[in-house]
Amino acid sequence: MSRERKRHYWKGPVQLRGRQIPEKTTDERLLEPSEGADWVHSDPWRVLRIQSEFVEGFGALAELGPAVSVFGSARMRPEDAEYDLAQQVARHIVEAGYAVITGGGPGVMEAANKGAHDADGISVGLGIELPFEQGLNEYVDLGVNFRYFFARKMMFVKYSEGFIVLPGGYGTLDELFEALTLVQTQKVKRFPIVLVGTQFWGGLIDWIRHSLAGRGTISSHDLDLLHLTDDPAEAVDVVVKANRSRRRQEMAEAAEAAAQAGAAGPE
Structure with missing residues (x-):
């Protein structure tokens, strides 16, 4: 899509139209190979923008x-089964007492935001500057636009108590495998990841089981980091139960630490 045809363009919190729309995204410019020594002067300012x-x-x-x-x-699209499925997932999330966070865009993201909005829950969208799919959907109540993927991805993990992943493309796979890596390496602990859609995800699970675990590139218990279902209620229940277990474990650890500190007495 040419920039003349775009109605608007979000660059972080800034909205641009017409000739103000840039030819390259901020991420694209950041990742370009540096030439000469100009980067010495420009990159420190990028650090402030990232901050x-x-x-x-x-x-x-x-x-x-x-x-x-x-x-x-x-x-x-709204007529696709996944659109309705995302709305159901979001409704169950709200009924369980959670806010719903998405990437704020169209498709499944819009459906989940709509489901949360219609259920009177908190509907959050974390948008990203892209040469297409611009702007937050109309069902986002709390929206933040980002220039950089890595800053946005940090927010998804930091402020979520679990991921529910519906059928998607490269971006969906990127978020899925980043979360899996963080859990596997214990950068985040007891973080549930649920895949919704057995027909869509079944082949991937089989590949992970046979080509990764089967060849020893991951441990067999790493397969347990993924939960697969077709039921929206079950998907949310997996997250809810995992977080109840996490909270009980944290309380037990805190009580044990307090008991040990009391037994040690004052120094």
Whole structure:
């Protein structure tokens, strides 16, 4: 799509139209190979811009409360089964007492935001600057636009208590495998990841089981990091039960630490 045809373009919190629309995204410019020594002068300013994205995201989401992120294809249409499925997932999330976080775009993201909005829950969208799929959908109640993927991805993990992943493309796979890596390496602990759609995800699970675990590139118990279902209620129940277990474990650990400190007595 040419920039003349775009009605608007979001660059972080800034909206641009017409000739103000850039030819390249901020991420694209950041990742270009540096030529000469100009980067010495420009990159420190980029660091400040990146810092501002984290500050903005932390400030907007710090008081959000418990939330679950929902991922899936931006290309799904309202008449597609996945669109309705995402709305059901979001409704169950809200009924369980959580906010719903999505990437704020169209397709599955819009459906999940709509489901949360219609259920009188908190509907959050974390948008990203792209040469297409611009702007937050109309069902987002709390929205933050990002220039950089890595800043946005940090917010998904930090402010979510689990991921529910519907059928999607490369972006969905990116979020899925980043979360899996963080859990496998214990950067985040007891973080449930649920795949909704056995027909869609079944082949991937088989490949992980046979080509990864079968060849020893992952441990067999790493397969347990993924939960597969077709039932929206079950998907949310997996997240809810995992977080109840996590909270009980944290309380037990805190009580044990307090008991040990009391037994040690004053220094």
